Amino acid sequence: MKDWFTVENIDADTFAISEYRHWEETHAYLLIGRDRSLLIDTGLGVCDISAPVRELTKTHVTAVPTHVHWDHIGGLRYFKDFCVHRAEKEWITGSFPLPVEAVRAMLSRDCELPPGFDLNSYGIFYGRPSRLLEDGEVIDLGGRSLQVIHTPGHSPGHMCLWERERGYLFTGDLVYAGTLYADYPSTDPEAYLASVERIARLPAGRLLPGHHSLDVRAGLAGEIAAELRSLRESGKLAHGAGRFDFPGWSIAL
Numbered sequence: 001m002k003d004w005f006t007v008e009n010i011d012a013d014t015f016a017i018s019e020y021r022h023w024e025e026t027h028a029y030l031l032i033g034r035d036r037s038l039l040i041d042t043g044l045g046v047c048d049i050s051a052p053v054r055e056l057t058k059t060h061v062t063a064v065p066t067h068v069h070w071d072h073i074g075g076l077r078y079f080k081d082f083c084v085h086r087a088e089k090e091w092i093t094g095s096f097p098l099p100v101e102a103v104r105a106m107l108s109r110d111c112e113l114p115p116g117f118d119l120n121s122y123g124i125f126y127g128r129p130s131r132l133l134e135d136g137e138v139i140d141l142g143g144r145s146l147q148v149i150h151t152p153g154h155s156p157g158h159m160c161l162w163e164r165e166r167g168y169l170f171t172g173d174l175v176y177a178g179t180l181y182a183d184y185p186s187t188d189p190e191a192y193l194a195s196v197e198r199i200a201r202l203p204a205g206r207l208l209p210g211h212h213s214l215d216v217r218a219g220l221a222g223e224i225a226a227e228l229r230s231l232r233e234s235g236k237l238a239h240g241a242g243r244f245d246f247p248g249w250s251i252a253l
């Protein structure tokens with residue numbers, strides 16, 4: 001489907017590939033290197049994300065979902081070479097803790113699905129990663145490189161990817177301008193705060209989030225960390241505390 005994906009330039013060899021026809025407004029990012037390219041997140045898997053990727057590069061593509069949630073791994077089936085964080089190996093190889101019916105309900109809510117798309121044939125992707133990633137590892141693309149930062153909290157193996165040279169921080173579901181989720185059983189509100197504090201210390205010039213607006217203020221991670229610290233001081237940084245709203249974002253605990 002031609003206009004399922006929206007492709008936008010971040011710079012001459014970095015692109016956002018977005019799915020604005022779904023309420024989650026997911027973003028995948030293609031980073032083109034000299035020797036190979038990296039696809040950070042792969043979207044919902046409703047349409048074939050390798051088609052716009054192939055239009056942008058002929059290099060080998062390694063796909064790295066920031067975490068193993070259905071809306072980030074949907075397009076992994078189009079890439080033989082993909083890596084996830086070690087802590088989510090079980091999820092990606094067959095034991096994701098959510099029934100497919102729940103995923104289909106989230107997919108079909110507020111979504112302009114392409115004509116002819118069969119919701120009942122939609123499944124959760126399972127496969128064998130080519131490599132498991134750890135905190136601190138460097139992914140070298142030739143002429144540009146990214147550091148893996150393990151940022152648990154939203155999910156146990158969530159990663160942010162840091163491209164120091166360009167000042168880009170790919171934040172996945174840890175930081176974006178929208179409702180953040182630390183309320184499922186597999187989330188950890190305390191770890192969430194520690195992860196946001198950690199990335200807030202990086203000298204990032206641009207945050208590139210997993211969802212919603214691409215225009216995120218660079219100080220958002222610091223603002224989120226400060227508000228989560230206040231919630232902790234009042235004993236509310238815990239599962240079941242509810243939803244809290246702040247300017248431009250909120251969090252479900």
Ligand SMILES: [Zn+2]
Pocket residue numbers: 067069154155173
């Ligand atoms: Zn997620």
Ligand SMILES: [Zn+2]
Pocket residue numbers: 069071072173210211
């Ligand atoms: Zn997500």
